[in-house]
Amino acid sequence: MYLKVLVTGATGQLGLALLKQLKNTDYNVKITSRRKLENFNFEWVYSDLLTGEGLKEAVNDVDVIIHAATSPRKDSDMIDVSGLKELLDISQGVKHFIYPSIVGIEDIPMKYYRNKYQAEELLKNSSVPHTIVRATQFHSFVENLFLSKSLFKRYLVPGDIKFQSVDVDEFAANLIQMIEQIPKGKTEDFGGPEILTLREMAELKIKINNEPKKVVSLSFPGKLYRALLNGKNTNSHRKVGKVTLEEFLIAKVN
Ligand SMILES: NC(=O)c1ccc[n+]([C@@H]2O[C@H](COP(=O)([O-])OP(=O)(O)OC[C@H]3O[C@@H](n4cnc5c(N)ncnc54)[C@H](OP(=O)(O)O)[C@@H]3O)[C@@H](O)[C@H]2O)c1
Structure with missing residues (x-):
């Protein structure tokens, strides 16, 4: 019998990347x-981590869960912490x-990251066999957040902050190969192949898309800006992904 694998957050960036690859497996x-x-x-089963509706039906009869549902918005504590707790409570039989x-979530002062950290703590203290895998930001995430809009032909960005963005498909493949592995608690970080400043990222996009634009770099006060300036969201020892931001941007053009 093939393992039954539940993917939560199936409509999200990671969820879709997982599904594209899982459809070519025997799971x-x-x-x-x-x-x-x-x-x-x-x-497909409807479920809502906010209300708990449908969760039991979703978890019923599955061997493995890849939990890609999340909400970086204001209800994050309800979805990413309370919702996860409820999900874990009913996942006792899961392998x-x-x-x-x-x-870097413990070093970056953002509510969403604090919630992700609490979620990791919930998992650590639960009896559900699990593996926590941390990744750096996805290429698409960084591009959408900082490089999707320009003003008067200028990308206004906090140009000195750093990202080690990673290809979401590579991260999805890494999660899928864990399905049959023994739960490890936590694994090594899954980082992108290079660490670039946002200014370098914007300049790459301008070059690849041949855009008549400039980069204007802004700086901000505060702990969050400092954490990103110091590369707390990166791990230079774990440049595991192969697809660079440049390759990602070129693939989008073609
Ligand atoms: N984005 C990044 O750069 C990045 C980097 C490293 C790690 N991660 C982690 O990877 C995971 C997936 O992130 P992502 O960027 O793929 O997220 P995403 O694109 O925002 O997708 C979130 C998913 O969660 C579901 N969801 C939201 N609210 C829900 C609710 N109340 N009940 C049930 N499902 C709900 C959404 O589906 P519906 O709206 O259809 O319900 C959607 O499928 C997260 O744990 C994130 O922390 C992300």
Whole structure:
């Protein structure tokens, strides 16, 4: 019998990357989210981590969970902490609970990251066999957040802060190969292949897209800015991903 794998947050960036690859495996895949996906033939269950609706049905009969549901918005504590707690309470029979997290969360003062850290603590203290895998920010995430809009042909960015962005498909592949591994508690970070400042990232985008634009670098006061300036969201010892931001941007153009 093939393992039954539940993917939560199936409609998200990571969720979709997981599904694209899981459809080429022999796993019996079940997916859950609030919105229904049309393009995949997997068994789908509606569930909401805010209200608990549908969670039991989603977890029922699965061997492995890859928990890619999250909410970086204001209800993050309800989804990422309370919602995870409820999910863990009903996941006692699960063989492996795989949890994607983020590099440096204990050193970056943001509410969402504090919630992710609390979520990791919940997992550590639970009896559900699990593996926590931290990744750096996805290429698409950094691009959408900082490089999707320009003003008067200028990218206004906090140019000195650093990212080690990583390809979401590579991270998804890394999570999938863990499905049959023994739960490890926590693994080494999964970082992108290079650490670049946001100014360098914006200049790359301008070059690749041949945009008549300039980069204007801004600096900000505060602990969050300082943490990112000091590269707390990066891990120079774990440049594991292969696909660079440049390759990601070129692939988008072609
Ligand atoms: N983005 C990054 O750069 C990055 C980097 C490292 C690690 N990670 C981690 O990777 C994981 C996935 O991130 P992502 O960027 O793929 O997230 P995302 O694109 O924002 O997707 C979030 C998913 O969560 C689901 N969701 C939201 N609220 C929900 C609720 N109340 N109940 C049930 N499902 C809900 C959404 O589906 P519906 O709205 O359809 O329900 C969606 O599928 C997270 O744990 C994140 O911390 C992300």
